[in-house]
Amino acid sequence: MGKSSKDKRDAYYRLAKEQNWRARSAFKLIQIDEQFDLFSYADPSKCTRVVDLCAAPGSWSQVLSRILIKGESFGRRAWVEKMEQFRNHAVADSSETNVEDLAKTTNTLNLERATSELKPRQNVKIVAIDLQPMAPLDGIVQLKADITHPSTVPLLLKAIDPDFDEHNETHRVDLVISDGAPDVTGLHDLDIYVQSQLLYSALALAMKVLRPGGKFVAKIFRGRNVDIIFAQLKLVFERVHIAKPRSSRASSIEAFVVCEGYRPLKDWTPELGDALKIPQSSTTQYTPSDKQTRRLRGDGVVELSFEDEESDPQRWIAPFLACGDLSAWDADATYKLPEGHTSLDPVQPPTAPPYKEALERRRIESGAYGKTKGRSKQAVT
Ligand SMILES: C[S@@+](CC[C@H](N)C(=O)[O-])C[C@H]1O[C@@H](n2cnc3c(N)ncnc32)[C@H](O)[C@@H]1O
Known part of the structure; x- marks a missing residue:
């Protein structure tokens, strides 16, 4: 497929190049944020330390850098801020002009004058990891490592803070995001299995570094037994949703788990490859909410039961939310290209592709x- 033809068939591919994103995935994170307020805008101090797993070529890291370090806004939030600015301008103008002029100003919708104010955050720390090397990004600590390998744990802790101490809340992070995907083979069951292993590794790392109340977002392939993964995530997070951003093709089995309100299990942190297997020495009963009970089985596996669950307590269907503004581009549609369109080169070609x-x-x-x-x-x- 030629560049121009791809621009036509994939609006997000074209927009990513026009808006200087390294990959179209940037829009997925922005749209998930629109729905779930990932970056805690009301209290920015609640989201300043973030880990981006499987980050190359780096568009999610770009979103983190531009929102947290530079203080920019995107998507619906940017539009709302722009409209507020415009309204303020129109009101300010009204003191100098008569009613007719104000009506004229309002009708011309001089949105060019309205820009959203930059709101950079203090003490931002962002660590990005990938198997592939990634071109540098301002303010982001980058590691080339395998998230499924135990040797990555100390590297990550050190990158977050050289004195990282699991018992010290101040070293912990607010948000862990993972867009990890294996090289797909086309054999659905195999792809789904490998993807789920990436998700468990991301979860194990997240549980080592997240602060209580922290958030975790990860790509997931919606396979046959995905409800077992949801149930396991529900063990350690208060709220678990499955999100499908508008920029993710409807025809793709890709979606994202959005987990909020991390509740660490007492005296236990997982090891890579063994994400939710709890040692027998740990506390045997957890009662995270009045609707759900966590019980430790003799073989060290946590069992879930829900008050209103009739059948299998190991399975749970997470609420599904489509996100991204309804007026947003449709990832599956083909659009006519704008008049005089020139196809741009990708912002960042892969530094070391396989x-x-x-x-x-x-x-x-x-x-x-x-x-x-x-x-x-x-x-x-
Ligand atoms: C879809 S891309 C991520 C795109 C990225 N979020 C962005 O916005 O640019 C998936 C990435 O997962 C990485 N990946 C796959 N398996 C991995 C592993 N075991 N450890 C680290 N990274 C991995 C791949 O190298 C690839 O760069």
Whole structure:
């Protein structure tokens, strides 16, 4: 598919380039934030320390940097702020002009004059991790590491704070986000399984670093037994929702779990690869809410039961929320390109894509599609 054709078929791909995002995924995070207030705008001090897992090429990190460090606003929030500014301008103008002029000013909707005010936050800390190297971003600590590997835990704790102490609340973070995706094979069951393992690793890391009350957002593939994962997330978070941003194609099984109100289990933190298996020495009974009971089984696995659950207590359906403004672009639609449209290059080409070596070899052999000069000569002889 050519660049221009892709611009037409994928409005978010085009907008990402026009708005300087490294990937169209930026819009997913912005739309989830519109619905769930991820960044706690009412009390900005509640969201200043964030970990971005599986972050390359870095569009989610860009969103974090622009909202938390620079203090910009996006999406519906930016529009509301702009309209407020405009209203203030119109009222200010009214003192100098007569009613007719005010009506004229209002009708012209001089939105150009209205810009939302920057609200940078204090003491922001953002750590981004990915298997792939990522081009640098201002104010973001970047680690090249595998989130499923235990050696990543000390690296992450050190990056958040060299003196990180699990018992010290001040070192903890407010939000962990993970957009991790494996290289999909097209074999749905396998892809869903690998994706769920990434999610458990992200969760295990989140539980090591989140403050009580903190939030966790992660990509999930909606497979057959996804309700078991929801039930497990509900063990450690007060509220769990499943969100489908408008920028995520309806035809894709991708969605995002949005977990709010982290409640650590007493005397227990998970290990990677064993996310929700609690040692027997831990407290045996948890009663997080009057509707739900957590009970430790003899084999160390936590069992959930809900007051109003009739069938299997290990399964739970999370409320599903579509998010992003209804007037937002439809990720599955093809749009006519604006008059005089020029297709832009991607903002940040991959720094070390897995296919880099293949491209390099092809360049050296100065051929295309494997039919190199050398090989065709060999074929002739
Ligand atoms: C969809 S991309 C993330 C896009 C990113 N959120 C953004 O906005 O630019 C998925 C990323 O997951 C990363 N990933 C997959 N498995 C991983 C692992 N085990 N550890 C760290 N990163 C991983 C991939 O390298 C890839 O960069």
